[in-house]
Amino acid sequence: MQDLLPLAAALAERLKARGETVSVSESSSGGLVSAALLAVPGASAYFQGGAVVYTRKARSSLLGITDREMLGMRSSSEPYAQLLAQTLRTRFATHWGIAETGASGPSGNSYGDAAGHTCIAVSGPISLVRTIETGHGDRVANMRSFAAALLALLDEALDGASPQP
DSSP states (O other): OOGHHHHHHHHHHHHHHHTTTEEEEEEETTTTTHHHHHSSGGGGGEEEEEEEOSSSHHHHHHOOOOTTTTTTTTSSSSHHHHHHHHHHHHHTSSSEEEEEEEOOOSOTTTTOOOOOOOEEESSSSSSSEEEEEOSSHHHHHHHHHHHHHHHHHHHHHHSSOOOOO
């Protein structure tokens, strides 16, 4: 997690300076994004909450996303990552919702994605979504890569968005 802390600290300062808040949904990064953001002193000024949404039951119980909302959509996809980010943003009433969903390894997921696949999303004044493929099955390295990519995507979104009231 040490490699995530500098970016998390920079994001924390930016969010605090802008008076903005964030909520986080994670899957294959296992809570590393939330942990990095919460490791920064004063996190209560910008971090509103998060969830590790690792299963269908977690998705339903923690986020209230129904099977009906999932029609035509699968986990570990860009539309699903965007749905997670938007849902968190709404449920927590934050300026930004960020989400990650993928397959950290050592093997792929039940949807046919190889280990090292994840989709990340930011929902806010600017919405962004990306697919990341690391090309390897090192679970811990992938978890770190996925977390770093999501933090970097939030940083990119902040670069493109005017501060919100």
